[in-house]
Amino acid sequence: MTERAEKRPQSDAILEAACHCLAQKGYAEISLREIAQKAGVALSQLHYHYDNKQGLFLAVLRSVAERYITEIEAELEGLKDSQSIFQRVTAFFQRKLDREPGRLRLFLDLANLSLWDESFRPQMRALFADLAATVEERLLSEEDPDRSHHNLARVFLGALVGISLQAILDPQRVHQAELFQMVPNLFLLAGSTSGS
Amino acid sequence: MTERAEKRPQSDAILEAACHCLAQKGYAEISLREIAQKAGVALSQLHYHYDNKQGLFLAVLRSVAERYITEIEAELEGLKDSQSIFQRVTAFFQRKLDREPGRLRLFLDLANLSLWDESFRPQMRALFADLAATVEERLLSEEDPDRSHHNLARVFLGALVGISLQAILDPQRVHQAELFQMVPNLFLLAGSTSGS
DNA sequence: AATCGGATCGGACGGACGTCCGAATTATAA
DNA sequence: TTATAATTCGGACGTCCGTCCGATCCGATT
The missing domain is CATH 1.10.10.60 (Homeodomain-like)
Incomplete structure (x- = not known):
């Protein structure tokens, strides 16, 4: 063993x-x-x-966060146009869900843990902020640096997280594909019309 | 006590x-x-x-699910146009987050629990399905009953869940309001141009 | 009034948990 | 080689957990 x-x-x-x-x-x-x-x-x-249980799982969270940031940045390296970015990040979540669902559940579990234990919150908050920033900074190259782009990235990430949750709950491949498929177009549409 | x-x-x-x-x-x-x-x-x-711990928390999940469905249906009663629907459901989550964050965390915790314990999964799956159906059935009144509307409702719910998660993690009222504010417009835009 | 079944209680059981400590082992430096 | 510090180990401690059981209470039916 x-x-x-x-x-x-x-x-x-x-x-x-x-x-x-x-x-x-x-x-x-x-x-x-x-x-x-x-x-x-x-x-x-x-x-x-x-030190203790909390310290160990804090280290786990740091490790997971670092890994996610690295992987996402590698996925988006060199890309500039909004369409590719939305598609790549969406495909990243979809691939994670398909090939290593355990790691995705780990991420969701750590996020949930952060809801109850404040010690984990800053790190998890930073992870979401970094992910959103990574998406955001490649979005605003073609338009004025608008604050709404940061929020758009957060809503985008939120949608992917929420969809992943539902997909794990209901693991029918067909539905998963349909759900993820419509996300990039949805946000591309919103991004092209800028602010609300 | x-x-x-x-x-x-x-x-x-x-x-x-x-x-x-x-x-x-x-x-x-x-x-x-x-x-x-x-x-x-x-x-x-x-x-x-x-009977046992699992039975008790299953009852909790049933109770929470029933309550959510009832509240959402009451919120949407009589509404037909897509804009009002998206706005109302978004406002519902935002209000929950503001007034009873504990109940929202309870919902997220139960969803997370369902990721690990299969006994909870059917019930939680049904809750998401019911919520999506409630939104969906009021959406397709003005257009042909398209499958993509069901998926749109699920992505919509997913986004709200993901945003709520981030909002609890980072409880700055200003950011919360900005995030939720852009959701209805986002999905209204997508709904008006139907399928991909 | 006597009976009986459901409801409620307090307490106990075995086990698993996180934590801690002294000893043994290994690495490092003198 | 010897001395000193850093690692590693096995085992123990006290606590809390979910579960279970026998006794008591209560209300309804004869």
Whole structure:
């Protein structure tokens, strides 16, 4: 059941195991013992590296956030036109949902956790802000830097999150595709007519 | 700490206490003992009325779902034009967020719970389907009954959920208002140009 | 008044939880 | 090599959890 010994530092193994377990069972059902076992490490080591349960999951959140930002920026690298941007980000969520639904559920679980535990809120808030900014800054190249573009990006992200939630709840591939398909056109239309 | 004795059946008091506690601390942090204390009832009575923890929270989900459907239908009663519908539903979420954020967090928490526990999924799936249907059926009165209207309603709901999530995470009133404000126009624009 | 079934209670059970600590091991420096 | 610090380990502690059980209370039916 335990993982084979790795060369990288033990703290990384613990972090990865925490991500894996969290993506598999969710915060409410996971225990530090399971994570320690998955990492092939003594239970007490989790507290040695991350102080306590909260510290460990804060590290998980930081890791997830960093990864999402990196992946989204790579996805949008060099793109300028609004249409491609909306399409790419939408496709990114759709692909995540299709290939690694666990990671998407992990993200949603961390977001939910942030609703109840204030310690997680700044980090999760920053993640949403960074994602929105990444989308936004590539949107306003062709038009005046309008504040409404930032809000448009947030509504766009919100829609993708809300759709992902519904898609996981009702995993029929056909419906998923139809839902995601209409998102880029929807926001492209709004973006072209600028403010309200 | 315990509530005063009520006239209504004990099972209702337990259910209400469960909703209240769940809206206050979230599923991951709540215990049956707290709920029993809040309801002014012996711990064992929770199992007498609802079998087990899962049964109790399933009842909570049913209650929340029924309430949401009722409130949304009341909000949209008699309305026909798309603009009013989008505006009303958006205002409904915005009002919920402003006046009873606990209930909105309860809804999000139950949705998240449904991601991990399959027992909750059908009920939560039905809630989204019903909400979408309620919006959809008032949309297609003026045009041909198109499948895309159902999907539009789901994307609309998804956006509202995603925006609510971000709004709770970052409770600055100004930003909230700006976000919600642009939603109706966005979807009205898409609805008027029908399918993709 | 006697009976009976549902309702309610308090308390207990075993187990799992997060946390902590002393000892053993390994790495680093002198 | 020896001394010192950083890691790693196994095990324990006290607490809280969901569940269950026997006793008591109460209201309705004979």
